[in-house]
Amino acid sequence: MVDIISESKGKDGRKIVLVSVENLIPFMKEMRTNGFDHLSLVTAVDKKDSIDVVYHLHSMERNEYVVVKVNTKNSVVPSVTGIWPSANWDEREQYDLVGVRFEGHPNMKRIFLPESWVGHPLRKDYDLSKVQYINMDEDGEDYVTFDAGDGW
Numbered sequence: 001m002v003d004i005i006s007e008s009k010g011k012d013g014r015k016i017v018l019v020s021v022e023n024l025i026p027f028m029k030e031m032r033t034n035g036f037d038h039l040s041l042v043t044a045v046d047k048k049d050s051i052d053v054v055y056h057l058h059s060m061e062r063n064e065y066v067v068v069k070v071n072t073k074n075s076v077v078p079s080v081t082g083i084w085p086s087a088n089w090d091e092r093e094q095y096d097l098v099g100v101r102f103e104g105h106p107n108m109k110r111i112f113l114p115e116s117w118v119g120h121p122l123r124k125d126y127d128l129s130k131v132q133y134i135n136m137d138e139d140g141e142d143y144v145t146f147d148a149g150d151g152w
Contacts, residue, residue: 021077042094043090044094055068098122
């Protein structure tokens with residue numbers, strides 16, 4: 001049994017479990033063994049001084065849901081793609097838009113924005129006043145240019 005930091009219930013009645021980054025993989029393996037065969041969503045919440053990564057698990061057989069949260073101060077958590085391959089695109093989305101790095105992910109690169117994009121648009125510290133433009137070169141590759149007036 002993996003140590004749980006806290007356990008509560010959400011407004012919808014679903015159990016919410018907070019585990020440490022170090023215990024995430026053992027806990028998720030335990031959840032998979034206990035019948036949570038479907039990972040329906042991975043998302044992240046920027047809390048300014050840290051980021052919560054949130055996993056929504058579902059047991060198809062029991063029609064039971066559990067929300068698992070892990071808090072990171074350095075924006076790095078282990079990838080759960082080895083447990084649920086469906087995490088692949090969700091983890092890439094959270095990397096692209098929030099800046100969470102998933103260690104051990106098989107293809108940790110942006111999914112929506114070009115690799116040359118500066119920053120992560122859903123971070124609280126993202127500067128919306130700096131304009132970036134997506135262009136395409138002659139080979140069909142995307143690249144980013146910046147508004148000359150914004151000092152980049």
